[in-house]
Amino acid sequence: MAAIDRRQFLTLTGGTAALLALGASPSEQSKAKVPALTNRIKLQAWTSTGKPMPAKVFNQTLFLTLGDEPMPNPPRQVDSGVLWTTTPSVPFAIVLYLAVKGFGKVALYADNQGQGYTPADFPLNLNLACAESRIHRVRTAIATWQQQGFECSAPITEQLQLAEAYLQQAQAASSPKAMAALTNDSLRESLWAGESAVFAHAQHQINQRGHRPDFLFGCNFFRHPTAGDDYDRRFKQLFNFATLPFYWRSFEPEAGKPNFAKTDEMVNWLEAEGITPKGHPLVWFHGAGLPAWARDKPYAELQDLLRQRVQEITRRYGNRIPYYDIINEAHDIDWANTLNYSAEQQREMTQLATLATAKGYPNAKRIINTCCQWAEYIPKGPRQPPLQSAYQYLQTCLETDIPFEIIGMQLYYPNQDMFEINRLLERFSQLGKPIHITELGVSSNTTRAENTPFPNPPGLWHAPWTENIQADWVEQFYTLCYSKSYIQAVTWWDLADGSFWPHGGLLRSDFSPKLAYLRLNTLQKRWLALGA
Numbered sequence: 001m002a003a004i005d006r007r008q009f010l011t012l013t014g015g016t017a018a019l020l021a022l023g024a025s026p027s028e029q030s031k032a033k034v035p036a037l038t039n040r041i042k043l044q045a046w047t048s049t050g051k052p053m054p055a056k057v058f059n060q061t062l063f064l065t066l067g068d069e070p071m072p073n074p075p076r077q078v079d080s081g082v083l084w085t086t087t088p089s090v091p092f093a094i095v096l097y098l099a100v101k102g103f104g105k106v107a108l109y110a111d112n113q114g115q116g117y118t119p120a121d122f123p124l125n126l127n128l129a130c131a132e133s134r135i136h137r138v139r140t141a142i143a144t145w146q147q148q149g150f151e152c153s154a155p156i157t158e159q160l161q162l163a164e165a166y167l168q169q170a171q172a173a174s175s176p177k178a179m180a181a182l183t184n185d186s187l188r189e190s191l192w193a194g195e196s197a198v199f200a201h202a203q204h205q206i207n208q209r210g211h212r213p214d215f216l217f218g219c220n221f222f223r224h225p226t227a228g229d230d231y232d233r234r235f236k237q238l239f240n241f242a243t244l245p246f247y248w249r250s251f252e253p254e255a256g257k258p259n260f261a262k263t264d265e266m267v268n269w270l271e272a273e274g275i276t277p278k279g280h281p282l283v284w285f286h287g288a289g290l291p292a293w294a295r296d297k298p299y300a301e302l303q304d305l306l307r308q309r310v311q312e313i314t315r316r317y318g319n320r321i322p323y324y325d326i327i328n329e330a331h332d333i334d335w336a337n338t339l340n341y342s343a344e345q346q347r348e349m350t351q352l353a354t355l356a357t358a359k360g361y362p363n364a365k366r367i368i369n370t371c372c373q374w375a376e377y378i379p380k381g382p383r384q385p386p387l388q389s390a391y392q393y394l395q396t397c398l399e400t401d402i403p404f405e406i407i408g409m410q411l412y413y414p415n416q417d418m419f420e421i422n423r424l425l426e427r428f429s430q431l432g433k434p435i436h437i438t439e440l441g442v443s444s445n446t447t448r449a450e451n452t453p454f455p456n457p458p459g460l461w462h463a464p465w466t467e468n469i470q471a472d473w474v475e476q477f478y479t480l481c482y483s484k485s486y487i488q489a490v491t492w493w494d495l496a497d498g499s500f501w502p503h504g505g506l507l508r509s510d511f512s513p514k515l516a517y518l519r520l521n522t523l524q525k526r527w528l529a530l531g532a
Contacts, residue, residue, distance in 0.1 A: 125179075218243060280325040281326075350402055
């Protein structure tokens with residue numbers, strides 16, 4: 001990941017709360033004088049203290065298909081606590097971003113117990129709807145797992161019962177303030193119950209399946225060798241998988257003169273330590289992926305140049321680099337589509353990358369890398385045809401027989417709780433390919449990190465970010481991934497502070513280990529013992 005506009009990144013990765021902290025205003029549709037809406041529906045929402053939801057927060061509300069794909073926003077009018085909009089043509093779900101006291105700031109979902117909403121369901125109290133839907137989702141998941149041999153603990157069951165009791169009281173409340181407080185209580189209990197259930201189920205799966213000797217614990221290796229021996233020592237203690245930089249702009253700043261020396265040195269060191277390398281990225285239409293001498297080339301000529309580049313790299317390294325992110329973020333992401341290619345052109349470039357990789361090294365494991373997995377950018381994009389999500393892009397690659405081996409998913413802190421992260425992973429697993437988590441990071445501090453691309457740490461999970469909160473998130477997320485046979489690798493981004501994600505390293509800037517580093521090392525030892 002190279003430096004990008006921080007407002008873009010926070011918007012597109014799901015950092016809605018952080019974006020609002022930057023002072024984001026409602027959409028142009030809301031700011032302008034909007035004609036009277038016909039066939040309109042009314043949604044209402046309150047903060048946890050019972051105040052009408054501020055318009056700029058409420059305006060972040062999204063509609064989804066029942067397949068979890070965001071819909072382009074229809075015309076809307078947003079005032080304090082009230083959102084008027086036109087009705088989507090099919091049953092739909094709703095996403096509300098809310099600070100739940102006692103849990104954190106997260107995306108909440110209302111889907112009418114899986115049936116979706118139609119005009120007959122409005123006006124709709126979103127606080128109550130989200131509380132009801134959360135309980136239903138968690139209960140449904142637990143029931144499915146129980147059929148597979150999972151035993152739900154008494155504390156989780158009690159949390160769900162308490163959530164239901166609070167919801168019933170909220171439904172009978174005599175004032176918005178009382179209703180909002182009680183729905184907050186219900187959501188707090190059901191959010192914790194969902195996360196606890198997902199974590200317990202993942203631990204159950206790991207205990208059933210045992211140690212996974214081929215699992216890849218990865219990190220980018222960009223600061224070798226300049227960071228020195230302490231960096232290298234910490235790296236090899238924790239990781240068996242390393243991402244190497246092939247950003248075209250810095251790799252070949254002058255046409256015909258690629259700089260292989262640094263990569264050669266990295267590969268040599270990794271081979272000596274028995275660590276598997278991965279190249280990243282071979283094709284990327286971000287500024288970092290396009291040298292000045294190439295970016296203005298005609299489409300066909302750029303295809304030829306990329307084909308030559310990919311074949312040259314993969315042929316040179318052969319089996320020394322068995323994995324490649326062959327193309328990065330080619331699904332209508334603004335920062336990764338600086339040449340403004342159509343969806344069809346992005347697919348053509350994807351096919352070019354995968355075929356050229358195979359020609360250079362036939363045994364390469366080809367990863368199509370994606371980002372912004374919840375696709376919050378789609379409702380904000382007034383483009384025709386509508387923007388494509390990562391999931392839709394991957395579906396199209398499969399439907400058009402573009403050959404590749406692995407789905408790559410970036411997962412920087414997404415304002416989603418672990419239960420919803422689990423739902424997302426399960427959804428992508430239905431595409432039928434192994435999955436690598438190719439990039440992820442969460443913060444360990446809430447102070448500004450001036451030496452990063454966007455210095456304000458985004459999000460609030462359970463409590464303001466600390467090294468302990470970061471370690472808890474790492475433990476839960478890695479446990480979740482390790483429990484799933486279709487997830488083969490998880491790559492942290494970056495090893496030490498002072499790089500991309502603010503306070504996102506597993507090491508401090510002096511390369512001393514944070515609690516998250518130690519926690520992950522403890523997990524690895526525990527899982528290794530399962531196979532002893």
